[in-house]
Amino acid sequence: WFIPVSRGLASLKKPASLFDPLDTFTERHIGPDDAEVAKMLETVGYKTMDDFINATVPSKIRITVNGISNDSIKPFSESQLKAKAKALGDQNKMFKSFIGMGYHCAVVPPVIQRNIFENPAWYTQYTPYQPEISQGRLESLVNFQTMVSSLTAMDIANASMLDEATAAAEGMVMAFVSGHFKKKTFVVDSAVLPQTIAVLQTRAKGFGIRIIVGNVDSLLQSENAKDICGVLVQYPDVNGTIRDFSQVAEKIHSTGGILVAATDLLALTQLKPPGEWGADVVVGNTARFGVPTGYGGPHAAFFAVKENLKRKMPGRLVGRSRDAEGKPAYRLSLQTREQHIRREKATSNICTSQALLANMAAMYAVYHGPQGLLRIADKVHGFTQVFVNTVSGFGYELVNSSFFDTVTIDVTPVLANTELLHKKALDAGINLRIIDEKHVGATFDESVTPQELVSLINVFASAASASPISLADLTEPKQQSIPESMKRTSPFLPHPVFNKHHSETEMLRYINHLASKDLSLAHAMIPLGSCTMKLNSTSSMIPLSWPQYGNIHPFAPYDQVQGYHAVIKELEDYLCQITGFYAASLQPNSGAAGEYTGLCVIRAYHESRGEGHRDICLIPLSAHGTNPASAAMAGLKVVAVKVHSDGNLDLEDLRAKAEKHKDNLAAFMITYPSTFGVFESGVQDACKIIHDNGGQVYLDGANLNAQIGLTNPATCGGDVCHMNLHKTFAIPHGGGGPGVGPICVAEHLAPFLPSHPAMPVKSKDAIDAVSAAPFGSASINLISWAYIKMLGGKGLVDASKIALLNANYMAARLSSHYTLRYKNENGRVAHELLIDLAEFDKAAGLKVADFAKRLQDYGFHPPTCSWPIQTCMLIEPTESETLEEIDRFCDAMIQIRKEAEDIITGKQPKDNNLLKNAPHPISVMTLPGEKWTRPYTREEAAYPLPWLHEKKFWPTVSRLDDAYGDLNLICDCPSVEELASA
Amino acid sequence: WFIPVSRGLASLKKPASLFDPLDTFTERHIGPDDAEVAKMLETVGYKTMDDFINATVPSKIRITVNGISNDSIKPFSESQLKAKAKALGDQNKMFKSFIGMGYHCAVVPPVIQRNIFENPAWYTQYTPYQPEISQGRLESLVNFQTMVSSLTAMDIANASMLDEATAAAEGMVMAFVSGHFKKKTFVVDSAVLPQTIAVLQTRAKGFGIRIIVGNVDSLLQSENAKDICGVLVQYPDVNGTIRDFSQVAEKIHSTGGILVAATDLLALTQLKPPGEWGADVVVGNTARFGVPTGYGGPHAAFFAVKENLKRKMPGRLVGRSRDAEGKPAYRLSLQTREQHIRREKATSNICTSQALLANMAAMYAVYHGPQGLLRIADKVHGFTQVFVNTVSGFGYELVNSSFFDTVTIDVTPVLANTELLHKKALDAGINLRIIDEKHVGATFDESVTPQELVSLINVFASAASASPISLADLTEPKQQSIPESMKRTSPFLPHPVFNKHHSETEMLRYINHLASKDLSLAHAMIPLGSCTMKLNSTSSMIPLSWPQYGNIHPFAPYDQVQGYHAVIKELEDYLCQITGFYAASLQPNSGAAGEYTGLCVIRAYHESRGEGHRDICLIPLSAHGTNPASAAMAGLKVVAVKVHSDGNLDLEDLRAKAEKHKDNLAAFMITYPSTFGVFESGVQDACKIIHDNGGQVYLDGANLNAQIGLTNPATCGGDVCHMNLHKTFAIPHGGGGPGVGPICVAEHLAPFLPSHPAMPVKSKDAIDAVSAAPFGSASINLISWAYIKMLGGKGLVDASKIALLNANYMAARLSSHYTLRYKNENGRVAHELLIDLAEFDKAAGLKVADFAKRLQDYGFHPPTCSWPIQTCMLIEPTESETLEEIDRFCDAMIQIRKEAEDIITGKQPKDNNLLKNAPHPISVMTLPGEKWTRPYTREEAAYPLPWLHEKKFWPTVSRLDDAYGDLNLICDCPSVEELASA
Ligand SMILES: Cc1ncc(COP(=O)(O)O)c(C=O)c1O
Ligand SMILES: Cc1ncc(COP(=O)(O)O)c(C=O)c1O
C-alpha cells in the first residue's frame, strides 16, 4: 500500500494581500516546497539559499538582484494570463486567407486535436533516443515517413525537417556535397516560393554556393553545365502551374547533378509524383495535413530521397530493427545521439525537428486514408475550378491554364490594376495573394466553405461591377485543369495502417495505444542533461488551441496580427532582459538554427567592417555537436579548444589559438554553464581573450535555465546567444520537436538580425531569412511568453535557483555511490551533473547503456548518455521535480549501483545479469516458468524497489539491436503482403 | 508483428456534390464500413439491410421511412456543428453572477480541465463494477468520499448523488425510513434553498410524507414531536446566516428523529462542521470544487452519514477490500450490481450518479489540499466582508450579521425598493440575487476578481448616488463575520493524498497514473448490455469547454441564456420526433430520475381526472431494478408480470393482472426492446390491455438505440418514456455519471411535466421540480444535441440499423459456442444478446463472474453480468464498433469457451484454472519461477490469443474479495498512520 509523502502540509502559502490572486503559477511550477528546500539545503550543506547560490555561481558574473524582478517582469496568475492571451488573441483578425505560398488553413480532425495536440502524454515526450520506451511515437514517425515516400514516390523519407525552406536548403547542400563541393552553381527556378529562395541565399553563402534564380529550362541551357550541382523546382509552382520537369531531370542528370523538387503532398494525390519524373530529393511541408497555420508554424517539413542518397540524409530517420528477443521494433536509425552531426565536414546541424507535428500529419493521413485524402484534393481542386470558371465569366483572365489549387489572375481585362480588388477583398475579410500591379493569386484549401467561395467570387464580381452570385449559383465544373500527362496513375498509401483507423473510435484507440507505449513527463522525471525537461503547463498550452492564434496566415498583413505582434514584442523584450542583450530575433526554429543564425550575424558584422575574411571559429571540445556543425554551415573553420581535466576550459590553449588566428578569428562558441555542468569562473576572461583578438563570442544558451537572474550571457561576456525556448522556457519537446531557438544580440549586432521577404521593414544590413516564416514557429512563442509572464521576475529567478539546488542535492546523494565527474571549487555543480561510469566498464564490462536501460526497469527515462563524455551520464532534474521524485530517482540509481556490485563481485555473471539484460518488458516476465533461466528472479527484474509495485512504467520491447537496424534499413510501415506473411 | 486489417480501402465515400462537407460525422461514428456491413449481413443470412431489419423489427410497429430523415433532422458536418455551437454560445451573455443559492462560479484548475474533463480516458469509462480494471477511478472516488467525510466531520460518505436537492430528498426519506414509515412529518427550515424545498415536495408526495416549511425552532415547538421523522436545515442558510443548529439536533434526537443538514464544503473549512453539532445526514453539492456551473449541471452532490446509518445509504459507496493475493484494493461496496435498488421497499432508485464530476471535485481537493482550500475560503470570506463594509458605508443595511460568503442587504435605508439596483447591476453585467422588493442578496466565490468586486460595489454606489470607488480604495477588512462559537477548530484532510500533489507536474502524474489503471472506450469495446457504450465524439465534447456554456448560473435571467434555450428547444424537438411524442422535459438527471418523473406525471394525470387513487404499477419480472424502485418512490404499488420462457411478456398474465386491478391500475412499465434483447411483437397488444383498463404506459427507453427511425415508443403504444442520453445519445458515462434522463410524453400528459421555482412560466397542472436545476444537467445536453445534429436523420437511423446488425452478427458467431437465450421468431436478437452460462456452472462450477474476469485477461471490459438473468451475460456492441473489434471479442469468447471445455473435461482442475484464477495482473506474472504452481503457463494466462502480444490491457489487481469488503467497510483513503505502519 504505497503512497509516499511529499509536499508538506503548508505548501500553498497565503498571499500577501487579500486582493492578490490565488492561482499563482510559481508554486505549481516549482516542485519542492519550502520544507523540501530546507531539507535539500541541509543535505547540500548550506544554511540559506543565498549561501548556496554564492557557492555555486561565481561572484564575478553575478548580476544585481534587481536585474530580474517582479518590477521588471510583472507576474500574471494563471487566470490573468488566460484573460490577457484572450484579449490579445482577439486583436488578431481572422481573415480568410487565399494567399497560399506554401501555407494553407488546415482542418484539424478533432480526435487528433484532443488526443495528440492537447495531450501531455504526446507533447511532453522527448526525442526517442530510448526506443524501448518510445515505440509508440516511433511507429507514428514511421507512418510519417511512409506517407511521404508513398505520396512522393521516393525510396525513403525522414522524420522530419523544420520547414520547407530549410528542407530545400538541405537539398541544395546535398547537391553540393554530391558534386564533391566542386560544382558551385545551384539553379533555382524563379517560380519557387520566395521565402525558400531567401533561405537558400542565406544558406548558400556559408558554403560558397552560387545561386542563380530564373527560368530553369533556359538557365540549364545558358549556364555552364559543369558547374551546376543541382536544380530546385516547385511543383506545382508558386503561381499554381503544374509543370513537367522531366526534361529538367534528364538534363541535370546527364551532367551528374541533382534535381530537388519542392512539392505539396495533397497535390500529389492527383499529380504524377516527383519520384516518377526524376526528382532525386523531394521536400515540402505537411502543415495542411491537419496542423494549424499558427502565423507560420510550427509544422513538419519532409525530406525524401532516392535510394542512393539515403545514408546522406539530414535529420532523424526511424527504422525497423529487432530487439533482444528477436522481435521487430523501431528505433532512430543511422544515428546514436547527434552522430549524424559530425564535427568535421558537417553539412547539416538539424537536431530538434518537428516530431509532434509530424505525428499529427501522419495521424491525419491515418484518419483519412488514401480515399479520404483524394476526396479532399478533389474538393480543393473543384473549388479552384469553380472560382476560375466564374471569375473568367466576369472578364478576368486566368494566367496558368494548368493548376491544382492555385491560380494567378490577370485583372487588366477588367481593371486598371489590382488595388480595388485587394481593397474589396479586405473589406470582405479576405486576403488574396499580392503578386504585382496586374496580377493577384488565390489558393484554395480544405477549410474553404461554399459560402466563403461565394464571398470570394463576389469580391471579384463587385470589382468588375458584375452582379453578385449566391450559393445556389454554384455549379459543379465539368472539366479538370490537371494536364492528362501529369495525372497520378500510381496508387498511394496502400499500407494497412492508412486503411483501417477511419472511425473515430478506432482512431482514438490507435492514438491511445501508441501513447501507452511511451514514457513522457506525465509518467516520471526525464532527467536528460542539457534538455531541461521541465513542466509544460496546461495554462501555457491552452491558447494554442484558439483559432485566433491557430488560423493566421504567416503573410497576413501586419494590421491583422496585432495580437501576435504584442506577444512577439513582449517576448523579445523579456528575452533581452534575461540575457542582458539589446535585440532579439524569433525566426530560428530550433536551437541549432539559432546557432547558425547567430554565426551568420557575426559574419555579417565582420563583413560590414571590411573583415569578411574572418572565418575561424574556436569551439571547446566539450561543445554540443550542433556547434561545430552550425559553424561549418556558416562557412567558418572550426578550431577545437582544449578542456582541462577539471572540466574547465583550457584558457591557455584558448589564448594561444586566439592569438594564432587573430587576423582571421571570427568567433568563439561557448556553452555556459558548460556542457559538463559547471559554472566556470573564467568565462569572462575567455571572452576577453576573444574580443582582444577581434572575435565575437557566441554563447550557446541551452543551459540558460541555470542563469536566470543570477547571471546572464551579456555579463558573461557574450555578444550573441541563442535560447532553446523548448528547454528553459517550457515549450514541450513534443517527442523531438517543435522547438524555438531565438537569438539575442548586443547592440552592435542588432542591425544584422535576419530579415524576411514578408517583413515590411528591413534593416539594410540584415542577413537574409533563416526560416520560411518571418517569425518562425510563431504560435508556440505563446507558450514561452505565458511561462515568463506567469512566473514573473521573481518566479523565474526562483526557478533557476531550485534547478541548481535540485541538481546539487542529487549530486550530494549520488556522489557517495558514483563518480561525480566535475564540480566547481566549492564542490558545486550547476543545474546538471555528470557521473562517470568508466570504472564499471573496467571492472565488469558494464557500459553506460547498461545503466540506462536498467533505469527503464525502474520506470525512469534515462539521463543523457555518453554525451558530452562517452563514459558518462549527464543528469538534469530541473526545478519542476519534487524532492520525492528526485529521491525516487536517486534510490533507483543507488539500487542499480548495488546490482552492479553483484556483477563486479561475481555474484551475478557478467554476460547475463540485470543490467545487461535490461530492460525487461512484460513479454520477458511471461516466459513460461521453465524457460526462465536467468540468474535472478522475475521479481528482482521487475520490482527492485517497493514503490514499483504501485507505479511502474513498462518498456514494451527488449533492448534494441542497433547494428542490425543500421545494416537493414527499413523505414516504412509494414505492407499488406508483409503482414499477411507474418 | 500484428496490424489487423479492418476497414476496406474505400471506406470514406465521395459526397454527392462538390459542395457537400467532407467532415461528415456518420462515417466516423459508425464502426463498420460498407464492405464490413455486407460481410456481416451475409454471416447473419440476409441479402440486404432491409431484409435484415424486416426480420428483426416487427412489421406492426415499424414507422414509415419518412419518419426520421435528413429532411426532418438536417445533418451538420463536424465543423458546421462547431460553428453553430459557437454562434449559439455567443448568444449566452456571460454576466457575473452573485446569485448564489447553491451555485458558484468555479475556477477549474487547468491541469484537471485538460486531463480529466477533456480526457476520453476518464470520461468514457463505465461505472466501476469491474474493480480489477477500475482501480484508478475507485481510488479517486474514495478521495471524494474522504474529502466529504473529513470536511463534514461525518463517519462515512458516498460517491455520489445527482444534486443537492435530490440528496436532501434522500435524507428526508432516510428519516422517514428510520421512523419506520410511521412518523409522517418532515420539518424544513424556510431558509433552505427554494429548489431543494420544491424537490422535497415532489418526493414527499410518493411517500406520503407531510412537509412543513417554517422556522425550525418554532416548528419543533409547535408541531407534534411524535410525528416528526426529521428536520432539514441549511448551513449557512440561503440568506447567508450561520446558525447554530445544535439545539435543533438535541430536540429532534430526543424524539428519535433525524437531523439532515445541507451545507457547503468550502464554508466548512472555516465553520464548525455539521458532524460536530449533531447532524445525522449531511448533504450538499461540490460544484464549486472546480466544476463549471454549466447552467445548472452536472456536478456531484454528496451524502454523508453517521456510522449507524451507513448501511442504509443510497447511491454508490466505494470501499477498500483485498484481492485474491491479499493485497488491498478498492471496489463498490454493499452492492453487487443494482443490489442496492431492492425491488421491494425500495426507497431510492439511484443508479447513474455523477462519478466524473465527483472525480473532478476530489482532484480539486487533492490539488489544493487543506491549506489551498483554506486560502480560497479566506479570500471568499474576505471579499464578502469588504463588500459589506463598503456598501454599509453607502447606507445599505446588512441583514445577516454572521456570514461566510453570502449576504442579504436591506436597500430601504437608501432606496424605495430594489428595482434601480437590479437595473444598474444588469447594466454593469452583474446578476444579484432577487429576494423581494426590499432585499437583494450577493454571494461570493473564488472566481471574483478585485476589479469585479469594485464593479459590484459601484453598482451599489451608483444606486445610492455615492461616488464610485476604485481598485486602490479596496482595503483589507480587520474583522471576520464568522461567530467565534461557530468557527472550525478541527483539522481536515490530513491524509497524504491531499498533501502532496500540489505541483502541476505531480498532479498530472497522479491523474495519469490513476487513468492508467482503468479500461475505457479509449482501449477497447465495452459491450455492456443495456448501457450502450458508443463513441463519445470529440466534436460533441468540445463546446463544453467553452465559457459561454460553462460559466452560466442556472438562475440567470432567461434573456441571458438564449443560446442555451435554442439548444434545449431543438433537443426537445428532436427527442419528440424520435420518440413520436408531443413534449419533453430535460430536467431529470439520470434514467432512473426520468422513470420517477414519468410516473409522477402519470399520477398527476390520473389525479387531474379525479383518479388519484390509481396506484398499481405493473412491471415485468425482467425489468431493470430502477423500475420498481422508481414506482415505489412515486407511491405506486408494484405488481409483477410474468415473462415467458421465450423471453416475451406473458400477455395472459398481463391481461389478468390489468383486469384484476383495473380500478386502481395506474401504469405499466415496459422496456423495449426488452431487457432480454428482443423486439417483442406483442408490445402494442400489451399497451392496449393497459389502456383498456385505465392505465398509462411507461416505456423505459434505455434501449432506444435499437429503435430510432424504425419504430418509436409512441408507435409501440407508450404514453411516456425516458431516454438515457448517456446511452443512446452519446453522453459519455464518465465512470458512472453524469447522465441525463429526459422524458417525452404524449399530448395529454404534457401539462404535467415538471416545473421549477426558477422557471418563469409554469403550467398550473405541472408537478413540482424533480431536480435542483430547471434544466437538469444543462451543459451536457449539448453533447446529445450535437450528436443528433451531426448524424442527422439518416445517420441516426443508420446507427440503429448497424447497432442491430452488430449484435446479430455477434449472436451468429457466438451461438455455435454458447447458448443464446432469446431471439425472435426469425431468430433475430435486437441490439444486444443474452447468453446463458448456466450449463458451465452445472458442468464444472464455472460462474458468470469467472467468464467475466477471464475476459479482462483478453483486454475487454466484460459485458453486463447476471442481469437481467443471474446466469447470463448481456452483450451490446453498439454501432460504433468495427467488425474487427467485434471479431476480436468473439474470438476471445470462443477461446474462453475452449478453456472452459478443458475444465469440464478435467484437463484443468476445477478450482485452479484460467477462469477461476482470472484476472491475471502483472504481479501474478512476476511471481518467482518456483512459486508458479499453476497448471497452465504464464503465456497461456496472459496471451491466450496472438494479438494480445501487441495490445493488451492489464488488470492491476487480482480478483476482488467482495465478502471481505462488505464485512470490513472502509471507505476513506489511508491516513498517515496507516501508511506509516504499512
Ligand atoms: C548545448 C546544446 N546546444 C545546442 C543544442 C541544439 O538545440 P536544438 O536541438 O534545439 O537544435 C542542444 C540540444 O540539445 C544542446 O544541448
Ligand atoms: C433498462 C434500464 N432502465 C433504467 C436504467 C437507469 O438509468 P440510469 O442509470 O441513468 O439511472 C438503466 C441503466 O442502466 C437501464 O439499463
Ligand SMILES: O=C([O-])O
Ligand atoms: O446499472 C446499469 O447501468 O444498468
